[in-house]
Amino acid sequence: MARKWQNWARTASATPLDVVAAVDPQQLAAQVERAAAAGRTIRVIGSGHSFTSTAVANDIMITPGELTRVRAVDAEAGRITVEAGIDLTTLCQVLDSHGLALTNMGDVRVQTLAGALQTGTHGCGRDTGTFADMVVGLELILGDGSIVRVDANNDPDLFNSARVGLGAFGVVTAITLAVEPRFRLHAHEFPASFDETTASFDAWTAAHDHVEFYWFPHTDKCLVKHNDRTYDEAQPPGKFANWWEEDFLSNTVFGAMCRLGRAAPGYIPILNKAAARVLSERDYVNDSWLVFTSPRNVKFKEMEYALPRSSLIPALTRVRKLMDDKNWRISFPVEVRSVPADTSWLSPATQRETGYLAFHAFDRTDHEWFVAVEEVLREYNGRPHWGKMHTRSHDDLAPAYPRWDDAMRVRDRVDPNRVFANDYTRTVLGD
Numbered sequence: 001m002a003r004k005w006q007n008w009a010r011t012a013s014a015t016p017l018d019v020v021a022a023v024d025p026q027q028l029a030a031q032v033e034r035a036a037a038a039g040r041t042i043r044v045i046g047s048g049h050s051f052t053s054t055a056v057a058n059d060i061m062i063t064p065g066e067l068t069r070v071r072a073v074d075a076e077a078g079r080i081t082v083e084a085g086i087d088l089t090t091l092c093q094v095l096d097s098h099g100l101a102l103t104n105m106g107d108v109r110v111q112t113l114a115g116a117l118q119t120g121t122h123g124c125g126r127d128t129g130t131f132a133d134m135v136v137g138l139e140l141i142l143g144d145g146s147i148v149r150v151d152a153n154n155d156p157d158l159f160n161s162a163r164v165g166l167g168a169f170g171v172v173t174a175i176t177l178a179v180e181p182r183f184r185l186h187a188h189e190f191p192a193s194f195d196e197t198t199a200s201f202d203a204w205t206a207a208h209d210h211v212e213f214y215w216f217p218h219t220d221k222c223l224v225k226h227n228d229r230t231y232d233e234a235q236p237p238g239k240f241a242n243w244w245e246e247d248f249l250s251n252t253v254f255g256a257m258c259r260l261g262r263a264a265p266g267y268i269p270i271l272n273k274a275a276a277r278v279l280s281e282r283d284y285v286n287d288s289w290l291v292f293t294s295p296r297n298v299k300f301k302e303m304e305y306a307l308p309r310s311s312l313i314p315a316l317t318r319v320r321k322l323m324d325d326k327n328w329r330i331s332f333p334v335e336v337r338s339v340p341a342d343t344s345w346l347s348p349a350t351q352r353e354t355g356y357l358a359f360h361a362f363d364r365t366d367h368e369w370f371v372a373v374e375e376v377l378r379e380y381n382g383r384p385h386w387g388k389m390h391t392r393s394h395d396d397l398a399p400a401y402p403r404w405d406d407a408m409r410v411r412d413r414v415d416p417n418r419v420f421a422n423d424y425t426r427t428v429l430g431d
């Protein structure tokens with residue numbers, strides 16, 4: 001019987017004809033071979049945390065199943081090889097137990113490793129970049145069912161295409177990451193005005209390992225976060241200090257405010273001002289993966305754009321004016337981050353130092369305004385996050401990616417019959 005699948009944000013759904021739990025690469029290779037011979041399509045899902053329909057599988061859906069094993073850990077060399085469906089929390093725990101850690105992470109750790117990679121997931125960092133940047137080897141099943149292993153020396157074109165590959169360059173079965181000795185982060189969070197934050201962002205990002213900020217629409221207030229590497233003793237946030245992450249941003253208080261704003265949008269500016277007023281400064285030290293990530297239990301929809309780093313603040317300033325001019329009611333803070341350039345051909349951060357602007361709309365509220373914001377970001381040669389909502393298609397995306405044509409040639413080579421296609425890949429990569 002057909003089983004309906006829905007993503008975390010309830011913005012994409014599928015009714016696959018067959019659902020197959022992954023067991024091992026050999027079983028999946030046979031599955032791909034059979035699908036290809038029958039002219040069917042096959043997609044692997046992760047944890048469904050993409051907001052776009054990138055994971056949608058209406059024919060054969062592969063779930064991570066048992067493809068979550070740790071294959072090898074070499075603490076001395078700083079390498080771990082894991083199967084693709086491992087979730088990031090488990091991965092961090094395994095690394096920690098070997099005295100190791102991921103160099104950088106995004107905001108949450110519920111995604112599968114392959115899923116996070118395939119859409120270009122990132123956090124923020126002065127010297128450390130996206131997830132794809134940590135990958136040194138991939139094992140993949142290609143469109144003919146063959147299993148290959150690629151890295152920077154062995155089929156580098158496929159390696160550069162498939163690290164951020166939207167699931168269109170093969171089924172990723174295993175990933176080798178360059179990792180480093182376990183470290184802690186000293187987090188310093190503080191409120192600041194929009195003008196101070198935007199004027200200081202360049203200096204802060206030069207001075208600290210990881211810098212991000214949240215700007216509260218309808219207010220002049222930001223919450224700034226600086227994270228710096230340390231080997232000091234852990235000093236986790238105290239009960240009250242934890243309020244922002246545990247209650248406000250993630251859970252009850254913010255959820256209640258958003259529901260109030262949804263019922264009475266006219267109150268959103270007042271609610272945002274009240275929220276911004278209670279922001280407070282806090283310092284804490286904890287294991288890196290516990291500082292990088294936090295729970296996000298309030299449902300939302302999201303659009304995020306990768307911009308040339310030098311355009312980040314000008315673009316944000318323009319969007320702020322647009323929001324004021326249009327008098328939209330926006331309850332969620334805008335998240336601002338930056339990373340160094342990376343080398344994956346389809347990564348939104350490819351070949352340019354990148355600043356990210358992320359816009360959120362509370363669950364079941366209007367997000368039509370994303371489109372008008374997107375128009376501004378396109379003027380800055382913005383590239384959409386593949387896992388977050390956008391309206392772009394392959395003809396206008398191609399010029400934004402210097403190695404687009406090379407990546408498409410690789411796609412034709414490894415999946416000529418488009419066994420790995422879905423509507424999303426047809427829209428953004430072409431038929």
Ligand SMILES: Cc1cc2nc3c(=O)[nH]c(=O)nc-3n(C[C@H](O)[C@H](O)[C@H](O)COP(=O)(O)OP(=O)(O)OC[C@H]3O[C@@H](n4cnc5c(N)ncnc54)[C@H](O)[C@@H]3O)c2cc1C
Nearest residue numbers: 046047048049050106107111112115118121122167172387
């Ligand atoms: C609350 C929340 C917070 C987030 N925070 C961040 C953040 O801080 N930074 C950021 O950049 N993004 C963030 N995201 C976006 C998220 O990291 C990405 O959308 C990511 O791709 C989701 O991973 P997943 O495991 O859920 O994969 P899915 O969304 O299920 O799938 C993503 C893609 O990977 C493909 N795929 C999965 N497994 C395989 C495989 N084995 N082989 C080939 N293809 C595969 C799927 O087909 C699909 O194309 C956030 C999302 C949410 C909901």
